[in-house]
Amino acid sequence: MPTPANRTPLRVARGTYSNLNSSVADIQEGEVCYATDQNKLYVKEGAALVSTQVDLSGSIGSTIQAFDADTAKTDAAQTYTAAQRGQVTTLTSAASITIDFALSNNFILTTGHAAILFANPTTEVAGQSGSIFIVQGSTTCAAPTWGNQWYFAGGTAPALTGTTGKCARIDYIVQEAGKIHAVATDNLAYT
Secondary structure (H helix, E strand, C coil), rough: CCCCCCCCCCCEEEEEEHHHCHHHCCCCCCCCCCCCCEEEEEEECCCCCCCEECCCCCCCCCCCCEEECCCCCCCCCCCCCCCCCCCCCEEEECCCECCCCCCCCEEEEEECCCCCEEECCCCCCCCEEEEEEEECCCCCCCCEECCCCEEEECCCCCCCCCCCCEEEEEEEEEEECCEEEEEEEEECCCC
């Protein structure tokens, strides 16, 4: 794209943050300012300079990211240098449970009903994966049933141990809305 012949250049107030701040009365409302000692842009709002949350310390042509360099992006490949964790959300025992996949990836249920139906969810998203821990409570449920959106290895949901205190783990991944692939690991003992 060629440079237009008629244009108004953008002039930015420049100086150290201290100098800009001490002469803030001379800066117009909404004017952009560049703090040379911080490599940051500010805008005058009211009687103060407000950070634009842009850090200009990167090379020219680099992608500018929000001020907190540790903020994860959702539209770029990332390498994490520290452990990442997903919370485990507690499910309430009931005769029918519809898991809200918008809340978490990992869930735990302590059984309190002898018959439990894991109903078809409506909040699952393709690519979501996690685990459901089923801990056998004082009322055990050895054979929970599952809605028709749950696809278990072998084509049938497995029976679980009915021993109080034992745990089963259902690992799942959502292929697409309405198709949740699942496998079970059963009879996990904590003692």
